[in-house]
Amino acid sequence: MSFDWHSAPITQDTPVTPDYRTTQNVLRFLATELGHAIKLKREDMAWIRSGAPKTMGEVADGLRDRLSEREE
Numbered sequence: 001m002s003f004d005w006h007s008a009p010i011t012q013d014t015p016v017t018p019d020y021r022t023t024q025n026v027l028r029f030l031a032t033e034l035g036h037a038i039k040l041k042r043e044d045m046a047w048i049r050s051g052a053p054k055t056m057g058e059v060a061d062g063l064r065d066r067l068s069e070r071e072e
Contacts, residue, residue: 002017002019003015003017003019003020005019005020005021005022005023005025005026006021006023006024006025007025008025010025010026010029010056011056011057012033012055012056012057012060013055013056013057014055014056015053015054015055015056016048016049016053016054016055016056016059020048020049022040022045022048026056027040029056029060030059030060030063033057033060033064034060034063034064034067038063038067040063044063044066047062047066
């Protein structure tokens with residue numbers, strides 16, 4: 001069964017599935033986790049979809065690290 005990335009509740013424990021899509025629902029979750037809205041770059045989306053097992057909490061943590069590296 002596939003996850004509905006458009007409307008299903010996303011939590012830190014939500015696994016990134018093979019049918020992952022960067023939807024407005026995902027961006028709202030990330031804005032809540034990161035404390036501000038972000039725009040994902042292609043390399044961010046490729047990293048999320050890399051196939052390595054991760055949860056949306058791990059995605060938020062990884063993006064926080066990636067964004068702080070960009071600001072340095």
